[in-house]
Amino acid sequence: MTAVTRSPGPTTSVDVAEAVRAVRASSRRRQLLDAAVTVMGRTGFHQMSMQALADEAQVSVGLFYKYFGSKEDILLAAIVDILEAFRDQLQPAMDLAGDDPVLQLMAGFRRYASIVDENRDAVVLTYRESRTLDAAGRDRIKELEVETSAPMRSVITAGMADGLMNEVDADLVVFDLMMLAHGWALKHWHFAPGYELDSYVAAQLRFALPTLLVPDKLDEYLTQI
Amino acid sequence: MTAVTRSPGPTTSVDVAEAVRAVRASSRRRQLLDAAVTVMGRTGFHQMSMQALADEAQVSVGLFYKYFGSKEDILLAAIVDILEAFRDQLQPAMDLAGDDPVLQLMAGFRRYASIVDENRDAVVLTYRESRTLDAAGRDRIKELEVETSAPMRSVITAGMADGLMNEVDADLVVFDLMMLAHGWALKHWHFAPGYELDSYVAAQLRFALPTLLVPDKLDEYLTQI
């Protein structure tokens, strides 16, 4: 803001102090959330006592209540946090892939899967604990999931318009792709021995692309996986 | 057993009484399990109090402890129950489809999805509450899931050997198919407005088959969906 200058007046120094406080607060919040995701990944939301949570974060129980209204608030925040990561990181990653809808879709799926990989506990959490939330929280989650699906859906629509892709149900395909990416977290116990993230992504792309691409374009893209 | 005759001796009548008791017990057990799945579908395992469970089943709290060792036992029983349904019903349904591996696979997927449909609450339960169980329970579940996947995997292997299907990673494809079927329960809030079970199954088969089938056989089977 222009109010921040080299010779701080009284108003400005209040702003700065407040900004510093806000930064500190939000990094604390992040720390507490990370601890929560870790413990919930280990034991589940209901099994997690506030004491265990405090121990993991190396703070006191009471501090959590300065940052979150209740235990359930922590859960909602953790879930919303991961879903916002999907929503916010997908479009940029796809933009980097250029103009080709197929390459954009591949980049989107790859990025989506790598976010899953980096947040396996949190992804599993969204499946495990959604129903624990109240109706408002659940609606929030559904809304975020639909928002997240938008970039991939529109790129499929574009691909069909360009004659690169077959006529498919774009909405179904996108949700399928998201579920297959979630599978990396949900069925990690099954896939992890045989796959790395990269090879999992490649295998799923080889699974999904033949349906999507018109026959004479297929090989061209399959070789790029 | 040959001991059961028209002129019941003492031993026989004991057997009969015991058999009657066993039948009654197992139907009670089923009733209690059904009530449990209903309540857990509504509120989740942890939110479900034993009192709420007893109310739903219209019995007393104490009775549950005659049939299950603990609350967690009920959860395990409910999950194992649905997974055994998958395991036991899949192969017979596929056998009915004749010798063609592709038709067998289609029949298997269709049956799998319809079991999902009939047990949506229970399927969601397997995702939500698996981690609630102890290690032994979780291992039991993983084992059942792998067993369930066997018939579809072997039919894909057969299809590849017959030259009907492309060379694919059979294990990955089967788990994908199972996840997509689970999607009918997990993402029912999203799909139910636009799909019936039948159209969902048809759409997913149209999604999966192009990858699986060799090009010159594809149309032949797609028209049969």
Add this chain to the structure above:
DNA sequence: AAGGAGTGAATGTACGTTCACTCATCATGA
């Protein structure tokens, strides 16, 4: 010395589990 970050023992409550009890059923002997 003021303000806010951080603490953790105390509180109230919700709930899983138990167990002493009731009641229905039914084989047996009179």
Add this chain to the structure above:
DNA sequence: TCATGATGAGTGAACGTACATTCACTCCTT
């Protein structure tokens, strides 16, 4: 045919515990 006693299914109030939440307090930082 009827009384009798044994068996075990079914009950639900009472118990103990675990744990989310609070709040009066301390201790830095500026």
